[in-house]
Amino acid sequence: MSKPHLRLSGVHRHFGEGETLVRVLEAADLTVASGELVAIVAPSGAGKSTLLHMCGLLERPQGGEIEITGTPTTKLSERGRTLLRRSTIGYVYQFHHLLPEFSAVENVSVPQLIAGKAPAAANKRSMELLELLGVAHRASHRPAELSGGEQQRVAIARAAANHPKVILADEPTGNLDPATSDLVFGALQSLIRDEGAAGLIATHNHDLARRADRIVTLKDGLVQPLTL
Incomplete structure (x- = not known):
């Protein structure tokens, strides 16, 4: 198996x-390798979002270690965690959170510009991602002019803009109809494999979860394998 980009060890x-x-x-304990997509399926309140927040360095564990691309994070300063999160982690939420005054391509370019990339290079990367996700023809449109599925694919492109090694998604298809959910999940899966990222996605959709490389659940405080 490829080198793990995400590893949880004894996390409390x-x-x-x-x-x-x-x-x-x-x-x-949980390990996710480069190019691997792992789905988390568990009842509401079981801790899926908490687990994702910790993997995304938005919350600290009270014990154990979380490694991102081999870097232990538990004892990092807040600034260190922020810098690591910016450079290595992409996060997709259930609600797209796109900037309404910007076009699709501008939304994808923003995190790249913040990271110091030149505008022309950021635009090129943004268009490549929108093309990969099947929404390049909507690049100049603002979020209000896009469908729910298009908005979420733009959000996925934005999460991947800075070549993250870890892509986390919290119910990214929760507000979409079945056909659109299937399309968005497929786009996310392709992106994770093409970019060589470690993908961890929380979902209630069993049909989509079965398309992941592995399925896990949260039970008795442990991350356990699950067969659907």
């Missing part, structure tokens, strides 16, 4: 204390 995450203590993760 609790909420509350005493009688209200909720143990979300207890010594959880």
